[in-house]
Amino acid sequence: MTDRLIGLLLALFAAGMYYQSFFFKQPPFQTFQGMGAAFFPRGILIGLFVLGLILLIKGDGPLLPRWSLGGLRAALPRYRGVIISMLLFPVYILGITLIGFLYSTIIYMVVMQLALYPRRDISVLYVFAGSIAFSWALVEVFRRLLNVVLPAGSLF
Amino acid sequence: MFEAWMIGLGAALQPHVLVATLIGVVAGIIVGLIPGFTIVMGVVLVLPFTFAMDALQGIATMIGVAVGGSSGGLISACLLGIPGTPSSVATTFDGYPMAQKGEPGRALGIGTIASFFGSAIGFVILATATPPLAEFGLQFGPWEFFSLIAFALTIIASLSGTSLTKGLIAGLMGMFMATVGLDPMLGIERYTFNWVELQPGFAFLTVLIGLFAWSQLMKDVERRESPTYDHRAAPNVNIPYGRVFRDMWNSKIAILVASLVGAGVGIIPAAGGSVANILAYDQVRRTSRHPNQFGKGFHEGIVASEAGNNATFAGALVPMLALGIPGDAVAAVMIGALLIHGLTPGPLLMTTQPLLAYGAISTFLIGAFMMVIIQTQGMRLFARLTLVPYHVLVPGILVLTAIGAYVLNNRIFDIWVLFFFGLVGYFMAKNHFELAPFVLGFILEPIAEINIKRALQTDGNLLLFLTRPISALFLVMAFLSVVYYFWSTSRDAARARSAHPVEPEK
Numbered sequence: 229m230t231d232r233l234i235g236l237l238l239a240l241f242a243a244g245m246y247y248q249s250f251f252f253k254q255p256p257f258q259t260f261q262g263m264g265a266a267f268f269p270r271g272i273l274i275g276l277f278v279l280g281l282i283l284l285i286k287g288d289g290p291l292l293p294r295w296s297l298g299g300l301r302a303a304l305p306r307y308r309g310v311i312i313s314m315l316l317f318p319v320y321i322l323g324i325t326l327i328g329f330l331y332s333t334i335i336y337m338v339v340m341q342l343a344l345y346p347r348r349d350i351s352v353l354y355v356f357a358g359s360i361a362f363s364w365a366l367v368e369v370f371r372r373l374l375n376v377v378l379p380a381g382s383l384f
Numbered sequence: 385m386f387e388a389w390m391i392g393l394g395a396a397l398q399p400h401v402l403v404a405t406l407i408g409v410v411a412g413i414i415v416g417l418i419p420g421f422t423i424v425m426g427v428v429l430v431l432p433f434t435f436a437m438d439a440l441q442g443i444a445t446m447i448g449v450a451v452g453g454s455s456g457g458l459i460s461a462c463l464l465g466i467p468g469t470p471s472s473v474a475t476t477f478d479g480y481p482m483a484q485k486g487e488p489g490r491a492l493g494i495g496t497i498a499s500f501f502g503s504a505i506g507f508v509i510l511a512t513a514t515p516p517l518a519e520f521g522l523q524f525g526p527w528e529f530f531s532l533i534a535f536a537l538t539i540i541a542s543l544s545g546t547s548l549t550k551g552l553i554a555g556l557m558g559m560f561m562a563t564v565g566l567d568p569m570l571g572i573e574r575y576t577f578n579w580v581e582l583q584p585g586f587a588f589l590t591v592l593i594g595l596f597a598w599s600q601l602m603k604d605v606e607r608r609e610s611p612t613y614d615h616r617a618a619p620n621v622n623i624p625y626g627r628v629f630r631d632m633w634n635s636k637i638a639i640l641v642a643s644l645v646g647a648g649v650g651i652i653p654a655a656g657g658s659v660a661n662i663l664a665y666d667q668v669r670r671t672s673r674h675p676n677q678f679g680k681g682f683h684e685g686i687v688a689s690e691a692g693n694n695a696t697f698a699g700a701l702v703p704m705l706a707l708g709i710p711g712d713a714v715a716a717v718m719i720g721a722l723l724i725h726g727l728t729p730g731p732l733l734m735t736t737q738p739l740l741a742y743g744a745i746s747t748f749l750i751g752a753f754m755m756v757i758i759q760t761q762g763m764r765l766f767a768r769l770t771l772v773p774y775h776v777l778v779p780g781i782l783v784l785t786a787i788g789a790y791v792l793n794n795r796i797f798d799i800w801v802l803f804f805f806g807l808v809g810y811f812m813a814k815n816h817f818e819l820a821p822f823v824l825g826f827i828l829e830p831i832a833e834i835n836i837k838r839a840l841q842t843d844g845n846l847l848l849f850l851t852r853p854i855s856a857l858f859l860v861m862a863f864l865s866v867v868y869y870f871w872s873t874s875r876d877a878a879r880a881r882s883a884h885p886v887e888p889e890k
Binding site: 252310344 | 435436549550552553556557559560563567570572573574575601602605606773774775776778779780782783784786787790791794796799800803806807810811815829832833836837840841
C-alpha cells in the first residue's frame, strides 16, 4: 500500500472518528471549560488528520498502487505462510469457543506445522505426538500451577 | 536509603524470587538465541505466567528474561551470522568472522563475559541515578508530566525509524486506541459502539502481544530464514577462559565506553538495544587504537556490542522506576505488569514501595550473575537450540500468545483483540511504521490526558506550560529533538549527494 493512500485513509479515519465524538453521551453536570470526554480524543484526531494530509501530499509513490494479477501470483509463494497463519488463527479462536482449548490447540498445531513445513518428508506421527504433548502440558501447567482453567468449549 | 537497599536486596534474595529470576534468565537466553524472536516477545510471553506471582517475583522473572535475552542473541549471531535479537546486530560484525576462523568458543566467551560487565556497569548507573531522579520527579506537577510525555513521544518519533511523520502517526494512533473505553475522569463511553466488551478499553498486554509477537512472527514466517534441522553435531563451543579473560583485560576501556553509551541510550525513551549496540560499536571503534581490525573478528567489536546492549536495559529501567516513563518496550511491559498488580509506577514508587523498587534493581545484578554462569556452562545445549525449525516454533508461540491474551480477563474477546492488533502490527511493519511509538503512545495517553485536564482545571493559563521551568525544559527538548531530526536528515541527504554526484546532462 502506498504512503499516499495510507495518508488519505488516515485522514478519512480521523475525520470519521471526530464526527463520531459528537455522539458521546454528555455528563449530567457542566464540565469545566468544555473539557468533556471528547476533548482529548479530538486533539489527537486533529493531529492525525494533519499528519494524514502531510503523508498524502508528500508521500512516495502514486495514490493508488498498481497491482497486477501476475504480480500478485508472483508474490503468493512469499506470503503463503502469512496468509495461512492469518486464516487459521480465527478458525482456531472459534474452535476454542466450540470444542475447547485442548482439542482446538492440538488440531491447530498439527495443521499449522503441516502447512508451514518446507519439505514433504515430515513425520506426521511426530507432529501429532508433539502437538498432543505440548497442548496437554500447557493445559496442565495453567490448571495445576497457575490456577487458570482454560476454556472447555460450549459443545462439551 | 541504606535501609531501603537492605530491604530490597533481602527481598531479591528470597528463594522464590531467586527461582523466578533463574527461570526468567534461562527463558530469556533461549528466546534471545532464536533468530527472529525478540526480547520483548519473550517478556510478553512470560507475563501471563507471572499473574499468580507477587509483584517482585513477576518483575524479577521479566528482568531475568531481559538480561538473558540481551545476552542470548550473541549465540546465533556468532554461530550463524544471524542476530538472535535486534540488539545483537553489531555482534555479527566480529563474532561471526571470529567463529568462522575456528574460534567460536572464544567469540561466545567474550560476548558472554562482556554482557556481564555491561550489566554490572549498567547496574551501578541504575542504582545511582534512579533515586535522585525519583526525588526530582516528586517536584513534577501535571504541567511537567504532560510536557515530559510530549518530549518522550517526539523523541520516540524522531529516533525510531526514518520518517518523523510516520513515527508521529504511530504515536498518535497508539494514543487514540487508548481512548477507546471509558473516559478516565468522567466515566463516559468513547468509541465503544455499544459493545459491552469494549467498555474497559483494549487491554494493554493484549495490544502489546498482538503488536510485537504476532507481527514479528508473521515477518519471520514470510522471511523463512530458519535453518533446517541438522542432525550433524553442533560446532565445538568450548570456551578458552584464559584467552577470553586476557581479551577482557585488553578491552577494559571498550567495556566502559560501550556500557556508558548503552546505558545512556537506554534512558532515552524508545531508543532501546537495537540502537544501542550499533552506537556502542561505532563509539568503541572510534576510540580504539585498532579501528581497522573491526569487522574482521576483533574481540573489541564483540565486547562493544554485548556490553552496550546489556547496559541499555539498565538505562531503560531508570526512567521506568523513577518517573513511570518506560525507557523501552520491555520496560513498557513491566509498567503493565505493575499496573496489573495494583501498583502505580512513578516517583512515589521508590518511597512507598522500596521493597519492590530496590528489589527490582537488585534483581538486575543477580540476574547478570546467573546469566554468565548459565550461559557459559550451558553453551553446548544452547548452541543446539539454534537449529530448532520455525514450523515447530511459530504455531507454539502463536498458541502462547492466545493463552496470554485469554488469561488476562478470561475472555475469548481478548484473543480477537490480539488478532486484530496482530494484523495492525503486521500492516505497520510492512509499511515501515515503527511499533515502539504506537505502544508508548498507548501507555502514555491516560497519563497525558489526566495531567492536561488537571493542569487546565487548576489554572486555565496555557502559558504555565512554558513559564514553569521544568515543563519548559521538556518542551524545549521536544522541539530540539524535532529540529535535530530535520538537521540530521538533511545532513545525511547532503552526504549522499556528495558521495554520488549527479553529472549534468551534456
